[in-house]
Amino acid sequence: MLIRYDAKVRLLVVTKGHPYDRTAFCALFDSLKGISWTHVEQPAAAQLIACGGGQDHDLILFYDVPGIQFRTPNPPDLIEPDEGFKAGFRALLASGKPLLFLHHAIAGWPLWDEYAEAIGARFFYQPGRYKGRAHPDSGYLFPVTYRAEPVGAHPVTQGLEDGFELTDELYLFELLEEVVPLLRAKADFDPARFHSARNALAARMWTSDGWTPPRGTDLIGWAKVSGRSPTVTLQCGNDGATFANPAFRKLLRNALDWLLSPAAREWAAGAPAQV
Secondary structure, eight states: OOOOOSSOEEEEEEEESSOOOHHHHHHHHHTOTTEEEEEEETTHHHHHHHTTGGGGSSEEEEEEOTTEEEETTEEEEEOOOOHHHHHHHHHHHHHTOOEEEEGGGGGSOTTOHHHHHHHTBOOOSSOEEETTEEEOOOEEEEEEEEEEEEOSOOGGGTTOTTOEEEEEEEEEOOBOSOOEEEEEEESOOOGGGSEEHHHHHTTOTTOOTTOOOOOOOOEEEEEEEETTEEEEEEOOOOSHHHHHOHHHHHHHHHHHHHHTSHHHHHHHHHSOOOO
8 A cells, every 4th residue: 555645755856967848847746745845956966965965855856867968969978976976875775765766867877887776777878888798879769659557566556557658758778687677668669660879969869870789678667676775767757748647647656655655665674785
């Protein structure tokens, strides 16, 4: 059963690094009853976490792309987080802070493997490496209409058992770590349908020449224990139409409620330590 909170839950929402519909995004979080949310952009958010400020919130939602400075049509600058942020982020995981990673947050801190390990995946804007293995750049496809279908029974997908339709963006990427599957996209993940992220940053949107990625995962929602923290990642969340979609709003609220629940905390505390 989901937990409902009469008292104000303190939610930290982290953004910046990728364009988005700010008005629709803020309206989404304003609609969440019982939640008081604080919006902090990068790089201030990284400084806040480095100073331990993330501990002042009940949970943190990441919708940012830190560690990448886009310079289209030139390749982006990739930036490693400083030691202060690394220590602060590790402290969040050690303390069991609930975390939710939304959409393009999967691309954050591309030079720091521990961040991708905490999420369970990484969207590569450029060909890169993860734990010594080379990976091609990832792919994107939008707008695309597909059906999201829950995997088994879980509080995050409660009330959405029959699935729901979204018109959003899909990513072509691989999972990097073991996760608990929550939601799959009923769509064709043949690489021939997708476009190269590297080409897009070279000002060649909607192209895939010179790009030979493996077939991607159809998983668009999952849970994972990172350190002692329960985490949820939702790959959907590209634009205002998704933010206003009632099913997506329920999915997001379910995820927040579950992350704050004693069940999630006990699940994370009982799992082997990670990260």
